[in-house]
Amino acid sequence: MRVAQDVHVTVSRPVTNHDDLSTSTSGHPDAYRQGSPGPYLTRSGSVYIFQIRVPRDLAGDVKPSPIRISIGPCLHRRARIVADLLAARARLMFEERRAMALSNEDKENDPPPPSELELATWLGQVKGELEVLSFFFRQPVAPITLEDQSKFAGIRDLVQISQQLGARERGEPYSPIVVENEEALRRAAAAKFNVEDASSTPTPDAPFAPAQMEPAPVLEEGKQTSQIVKPVEVEPVASVAGGIEVSTQEPNLTPETKSAALSNTTSLTGQADLPSAQLATHSVSRTEKIPLDEHGMPISLDKLDRRFVHRAPSDVPEFSVVAHQYIQSRIDEQGGYEGRNITTAKMRIQVFLDLIGDHPADRYSGVDLQAFVNLMAHWPGDPKERLENESPFDTLERSKRTNLKPLADKTLREGYLAVVKAALRSGMTKWGYPDPFSRVSLRYSKGHRKSKPTVPLSSMQLNGIFLEGVKTGYIDNTLLPLLGHLTGRRIGLLTYLKGSDIREKFENVWIAETDGIVEVDGVWKRVPYKTGDSLNYFVLHDFLREIGFIDWAKRRGDQFLFPDLMRLTDPAGRASTYMQRLFEKAGIEKGRREVFHSLRSGKIDDMRSKKIDDRARKMQVGHALGDDEHSNYGSRVITEDHAFEIAFAPLNERVDYTVFKDLDFDRLALNRRMKGHRQPVVEKAETVRKCSVKKKS
Numbered sequence: 001m002r003v004a005q006d007v008h009v010t011v012s013r014p015v016t017n018h019d020d021l022s023t024s025t026s027g028h029p030d031a032y033r034q035g036s037p038g039p040y041l042t043r044s045g046s047v048y049i050f051q052i053r054v055p056r057d058l059a060g061d062v063k064p065s066p067i068r069i070s071i072g073p074c075l076h077r078r079a080r081i082v083a084d085l086l087a088a089r090a091r092l093m094f095e096e097r098r099a100m101a102l103s104n105e106d107k108e109n110d111p112p113p114p115s116e117l118e119l120a121t122w123l124g125q126v127k128g129e130l131e132v133l134s135f136f137f138r139q140p141v142a143p144i145t146l147e148d149q150s151k152f153a154g155i156r157d158l159v160q161i162s163q164q165l166g167a168r169e170r171g172e173p174y175s176p177i178v179v180e181n182e183e184a185l186r187r188a189a190a191a192k193f194n195v196e197d198a199s200s201t202p203t204p205d206a207p208f209a210p211a212q213m214e215p216a217p218v219l220e221e222g223k224q225t226s227q228i229v230k231p232v233e234v235e236p237v238a239s240v241a242g243g244i245e246v247s248t249q250e251p252n253l254t255p256e257t258k259s260a261a262l263s264n265t266t267s268l269t270g271q272a273d274l275p276s277a278q279l280a281t282h283s284v285s286r287t288e289k290i291p292l293d294e295h296g297m298p299i300s301l302d303k304l305d306r307r308f309v310h311r312a313p314s315d316v317p318e319f320s321v322v323a324h325q326y327i328q329s330r331i332d333e334q335g336g337y338e339g340r341n342i343t344t345a346k347m348r349i350q351v352f353l354d355l356i357g358d359h360p361a362d363r364y365s366g367v368d369l370q371a372f373v374n375l376m377a378h379w380p381g382d383p384k385e386r387l388e389n390e391s392p393f394d395t396l397e398r399s400k401r402t403n404l405k406p407l408a409d410k411t412l413r414e415g416y417l418a419v420v421k422a423a424l425r426s427g428m429t430k431w432g433y434p435d436p437f438s439r440v441s442l443r444y445s446k447g448h449r450k451s452k453p454t455v456p457l458s459s460m461q462l463n464g465i466f467l468e469g470v471k472t473g474y475i476d477n478t479l480l481p482l483l484g485h486l487t488g489r490r491i492g493l494l495t496y497l498k499g500s501d502i503r504e505k506f507e508n509v510w511i512a513e514t515d516g517i518v519e520v521d522g523v524w525k526r527v528p529y530k531t532g533d534s535l536n537y538f539v540l541h542d543f544l545r546e547i548g549f550i551d552w553a554k555r556r557g558d559q560f561l562f563p564d565l566m567r568l569t570d571p572a573g574r575a576s577t578y579m580q581r582l583f584e585k586a587g588i589e590k591g592r593r594e595v596f597h598s599l600r601s602g603k604i605d606d607m608r609s610k611k612i613d614d615r616a617r618k619m620q621v622g623h624a625l626g627d628d629e630h631s632n633y634g635s636r637v638i639t640e641d642h643a644f645e646i647a648f649a650p651l652n653e654r655v656d657y658t659v660f661k662d663l664d665f666d667r668l669a670l671n672r673r674m675k676g677h678r679q680p681v682v683e684k685a686e687t688v689r690k691c692s693v694k695k696k697s
Contacts, residue, residue: 040087047072050068050086054123058119100421307355322424327342330342339570348420409448412448453593474673475563475665476578479561481579481582487541490528493514496527498514499561509643513537539646607646612646615642
């Protein structure tokens with residue numbers, strides 16, 4: 001990523017893109033200091049400054065200043081290392097932001113771009129975290145304490161004992177002294193861990209006694225269960241979380257499962273009960289008991305049942321409460337409408353709560369996220385395979401037993417994990433806790449199938465879709481595939497088009513442009529669009545004028561072009577459903593990645609094959625122009641010359657467009673879908689709902 005050269009009048013101007021940190025092209029080891037400090041690095045006198053630009057796709061229409069963090073006076077090599085580490089973390093936070101945006105995107109029903117306040121709040125969090133990292137990176141490496149050395153020695157001894165025992169079992173050479181004195185050597189190694197005495201009495205000022213907590217059960221392979229033995233007394237959250245409930249079911253702990261969590265454990269204790277102001281620079285207190293297996297080796301914490309691990313006390317609300325507020329805020333942003341994207345988000349958060357448990361929001365960690373990823377390796381990818389009255393643990397067990405097809409990798413990362421992270425992070429600015437999942441690197445199962453790209457539609461398939469759409473008699477089935485094919489725009493934006501959105505921009509060149517908001521039944525609603533670039537006008541092909549679509553649309557004025565869809569609660573969502581049914585009716589099999597979005601990809605390929613300018617292609621389909629400075633110079637809308645190229649581009653000779661000629665658009669617009677009627681029901685002209693939006697000046 002390139003950064004601006006003019007940073008400050010007193011800051012050195014040259015900022016390069018070289019990544020070689022060893023020597024320059026001249027071979028001199030200090031060549032960077034003679035010229036440029038290197039990527040992401042500037043200098044003001046003897047002080048080095050890290051800087052990075054916010055990607056345009058995250059900033060939307062706002063143009064924030066580059067993020068700058070002072071590294072301080074130090075050696076150039078040291079500043080170079082710190083800058084690389086800060087840049088890596090900044091890129092990860094940018095990717096996390098993109099993942100959060102994708103989790104909120106319901107295919108065609110795109111979320112609004114971030115507001116200036118929301119963007120400023122997020123940038124403040126990014127800069128704060130980078131400043132904390134810069135502070136720690138500049139500190140000298142702390143020496144290993146005697147206590148840590150003792151613990152490392154204990155782990156080394158246990159590993160050596162296990163190696164000798166394994167060698168004896170395999171018939172390989174081993175040390176008889178170690179094998180014959182196994183028990184004594186294990187006790188000596190365990191003593192180096194300074195294990196607390198379970199019978200010791202806690203001090204009066206101690207907020208908890210970790211040694212008195214029963215270790216969490218180990219989730220054995222193939223033995224996840226949801227049978228109830230004695231539910232923990234948890235206040236029902238349904239009244240608080242508005243539909244996000246906490247499972248009170250516990251696994252049936254068999255003697256084998258309990259024996260796996262041995263009493264010989266060690267406690268990881270951190271700084272407990274830190275003031276909220278210090279949470280940003282201190283790790284969250286942990287008091288989890290680390291059980292040992294039958295060989296005396298510590299069991300990985302992500303293998304434990306995370307619902308029952310002991311966590312430090314906290315006055316921060318439980319995750320279910322934070323998630324409820326997050327879901328409610330998303331509902332409020334959509335004018336009180338709870339669409340299927342909201343329902344899906346609630347379901348995914350509930351799965352996390354059922355598998356990991358409902359704990360204070362600041363007491364989760366990367367271990368919980370890794371445990372969730374481990375369990376979801378067997379989660380069925382097909383929603384029909386998830387029974388309604390079955391607990392998540394029972395679903396996982398049945399899926400593994402019957403070998404059901406697992407989730408797609410993208411669905412797990414950008415669906416389940418993204419919404420859990422977004423919900424948990426939404427409480428950071430309300431309750432003052434740091435990001436529990438910051439700097440977490442997860443391991444994923446290789447069993448998750450990778451996502452496949454959208455497949456273009458053939459000429460034969462287009463002919464079938466167009467013909468079947470006209471046969472149905474519905475205006476949306478007839479025109480939406482054609483508009484998607486000729487404009488390359490998303491179905492959500494096309495659904496909300498009105499007659500007044502269409503105008504003649506250049507001589508004999510017609511365009512469509514939406515304001516981004518419309519009024520439906522007295523309520524202002526946002527038109528589904530992805531970024532501000534989607535609101536720029538796009539060119540309508542001259543074929544639409546030839547078939548009479550332009551004249552008909554202009555006559556409708558402020559009425560919607562697809563009134564049968566606009567009378568529904570979720571017009572864009574229902575339009576996507578209708579298009580899927582239409583494609584199946586045209587003989588296109590479901591699951592082949594041949595969907596309505598393929599029309600958008602096909603339009604881009606068609607313009608590329610006709611040598612239409614790259615900037616014009618991006619603006620026609622509503623894509624961002626790019627992050628580099630050169631791409632943002634010049635007109636940010638389609639120019640007259642390029643508009644003529646798009647409007648009068650030759651049509652595909654293998655596609656039959658004659659099915660759209662001589663159509664009565666007025667009559668098609670009166671047809672309605674009615675329950676119990678397979679054929680369209682004609683509505684009287686005077687009862688067609690009109691939009692009360694004022695005409696554009």
